[in-house]
Amino acid sequence: MPIITCIEDLHRIYKRRVPKMFYDYAQSGSWTEQTFRENCKDFEQIRLRQRVAINMEGRSTASQMVGQDVAMPVALAPVGMLGMQHADGEIKAATAARDFGVPFTLSTMSICSIEDVAAATNAPFWFQLYVMRDQDYTDRLIARAKDAGCNAMVLTLDLQILGQRHNDLKNGLSAPPKLTLPVIADLATKWRWGLGMLGTKRRQFGNIVGHAKDVDDVQSLMAWTHKQFDPRLDWDKVKEYRRRWDGKLILKGILDPEDAVKALDVGADAIIVSNHGGRQIDGALSSIRMLAPILDAVGDRIEVHLDSGIRSGQDVLKALAMGATGTMVGRAMVFGLGAMGQDGVTRALEVIHKELDTNMALCGRKSVQDLDRDILLVPKGFSGDWA
């Protein structure tokens, strides 16, 4: 196994091993990619305060997210089509998360179905819901998640319509990929990926094919998906989902203090401060910049998690010290999965854990509960005086 010391090592191997179409799908942002770039860059603006001669023995990163014990407050974010990054990708990532002791979130747009993941992992996981126009289908999706024992529902609010990623259009993104000449030429160099795919029967959207009306092949699936995201989703409907889901409800895609207060009002258990990893709106501020104003608005009346731009344990440390109680990682997991399957996801979690634990200690803190703004140096006006 290659020596992996950081997430970027996994990224490099991932780029070599996974077809360009799926690499581009993950490693792109919408339109000019300004928000995508700034999500990572803005973490670099924040610095840590080195403290010395403080007893560092007996440290712990253990915590809770929506009442669930976690080895560190880092959940795997919902990511569509993990099963195209690596054969049976959702099962591999969920198994790695279960063994590490962090939550895994299954996307509506997964390749392995809810039932596949439940059967393979035998452990509760979180289910991410996209509200679809087909109400009957959405209702059944929720019932399936409940039957599978999912212990939290992550309702994504920032994708009622799709942002545009130029590469996906140019590459003709689809699952499974259409075998055009450029795709065949690319696949010829990705034999490891191809062998894996030949060894699994899971190559389509497992939560949709066979479950949505009139969807049984790639053509009907693509047509259905594009018109199904429901642009009418509003706070009244969110309230309805709150009433209908008796487990923990996490609202994902909150980037504004006013929306954070609305999330509080509907009775959500947590929010995820997120701009979808820079894949939806282009031109918004990064999640880490928006965290402080959102915390000012809701205080500790709701759990506040953050994603978008996290590539290291230092980034997790900064988000927690700024006041988030949990974080999610999307691409850091994808890099691990595409590079080395389940072992790669485990390695990504190990890397982030070590970075979090060591840098926390070097800031003079022994547990994630002890973290606060005092360990940070934040440039004046970081969250801005934007009018």
Ligand SMILES: Cc1cc2nc3c(=O)[nH]c(=O)nc-3n(C[C@H](O)[C@H](O)[C@H](O)COP(=O)(O)O)c2cc1C
């Ligand atoms: C390839 C890819 C697919 C994604 N698919 C979904 C999805 O199906 N549902 C969802 O709520 N978020 C989705 N997201 C957003 C992630 O849940 C998360 O918000 C984002 O990846 C966080 O940013 P990061 O990648 O910088 O960690 C996706 C992100 C990526 C990179």
